[in-house]
Amino acid sequence: MELIYWAGIRGLAYPIQLFLESHGIDYKYTAIKYDRNTWPGDKREGKLDLKELPFQCLPVLKVKDEESGETVALGETHAILRYFEAKYAPKPQLSLITQARIDALFSHAEFFIERTFYRSASRTWLEPPERDEAITDVYMPFLRSMENALQDQKVVEALWHTSEGQEGALVPSAAACFVASAFTMLTDIMPFSLARSSTLNSKTDGPVKPLASQYPACDKLVSDIEACPGAKEWLGGVTDEWSLSPPFAADLVWQAAERWDKIRAGQ
Numbered sequence: 001m002e003l004i005y006w007a008g009i010r011g012l013a014y015p016i017q018l019f020l021e022s023h024g025i026d027y028k029y030t031a032i033k034y035d036r037n038t039w040p041g042d043k044r045e046g047k048l049d050l051k052e053l054p055f056q057c058l059p060v061l062k063v064k065d066e067e068s069g070e071t072v073a074l075g076e077t078h079a080i081l082r083y084f085e086a087k088y089a090p091k092p093q094l095s096l097i098t099q100a101r102i103d104a105l106f107s108h109a110e111f112f113i114e115r116t117f118y119r120s121a122s123r124t125w126l127e128p129p130e131r132d133e134a135i136t137d138v139y140m141p142f143l144r145s146m147e148n149a150l151q152d153q154k155v156v157e158a159l160w161h162t163s164e165g166q167e168g169a170l171v172p173s174a175a176a177c178f179v180a181s182a183f184t185m186l187t188d189i190m191p192f193s194l195a196r197s198s199t200l201n202s203k204t205d206g207p208v209k210p211l212a213s214q215y216p217a218c219d220k221l222v223s224d225i226e227a228c229p230g231a232k233e234w235l236g237g238v239t240d241e242w243s244l245s246p247p248f249a250a251d252l253v254w255q256a257a258e259r260w261d262k263i264r265a266g267q
Helices: 011-023 039-044 077-088 096-119 130-149 153-158 174-189 197-202 216-226 229-235 250-266
Strands: 002-006 028-032 060-064 071-075 160-162 170-172
Touching: 002 011, 011 077, 011 170, 011 174, 011 229, 060 077, 071 077, 077 174, 096 130, 096 153, 096 174, 130 174, 130 216, 130 250, 153 160, 170 174, 174 216, 174 250, 197 216, 216 229
Parallel strands: 002 028
Antiparallel strands: 002 060, 060 071, 160 170
């Protein structure tokens, strides 16, 4: 089993790896260097191999088809996560309402990440007024909605299941990993005013507002997943880069946070 994604980028492979690592599943990770001189042109001109890249983008999972015995390529993060969940983490039958609410969490997190990637195409997305607009129109509504959804104890319990291969330990579902990835992305953009618990010890200079004091259910979900033994070890070596987009470079995100998010944290 091989997962293929861009070298040095978290991006949409992050929730997949979070699932695999937290479950202790062995896989090969192949990092491909993005070539701005060839990839966009090849995609526009239809030169990409659809057998290898079924949706002309990454991530791609190469896995053995149990029916044909052939190695096939699966595309799209959502589909890959659903495949893993069906294969490695079959869930007990949930009520229709609980399942719908889990699906809604997954979909809303996807929408948030898509909007964030879209906004990051602007060279000034990290600066006011675009930064303030994103906080008001996207970030805070997202957190309020997710915090409210995570008040449902049946939903929270359904985001975890007992692992067969880790001595009965609780491990996160596909939806939980994707939602946690969205929280991680947002708190990386706003590391002082929305400091998640796992990063608090590194915030020694300037004001800090813990995420847990504002959106405790959101913080608990991402913190619990980060604390899973497999994930905890893996996270120590994960890149800070979320995107291939130059305006989303990790150093620019941090510089903007130092300048603007510290002010917000001190208010």
